Amino acid sequence: MNVASGCLVVTFIEHPNEQAALEFQREVFEEAIQRETDGIILDVSGVSLMDSCMSRSLVDICQAGLILGKKTVVVGLKPAVVASLVELEIDLSCISAAVNTEEAIALIHPPEADAEPFNTEDTALDEDVEPEEESGEPDEAQEEEECLSE
DSSP, X not given: OEEETTEEEEEOOOOSSHHHHXXXXXXXXXXXXXXXXXXXXXXXXXXXXXXXXXXXXXXXXXXXXXXXXXXXXXXXXXXXXXHHHHHTTOOOTTOEEEXXXXXXXXXXSOOOOXXXXXXXXXXXXXXXXXXXXXXXXXXXXXXXXXXXXX
């Protein structure tokens, strides 16, 4: 388990039995809490097929992550895994998915919009403001330009 951009990145692996799956879930939650991450990214790219036990473990991690206040995103879903999840009629409403880890991080940490959008009207010259009177002395930029041209 690694941390990238404030997210715990976990490789989801096949477990031989339900007890091992529960132990894996516990480890994921402990790491996410201990490392104070904002989210959990579950990489399932190493899984070729998903049985009912594995799919239940995946959904349980996603649901518990939400309860813990951790956004959870699944990456690396293969077409065969998606098909098996659909065939098993698993409730996927708590699962967010992304194509890769970078996209998952963007889902967990969406880019912040500017507080105030740039308005070109703010940069326009005010018509009621009189232009500054020119003093008889050249400005600094003009002096530099004259020095460079000599």
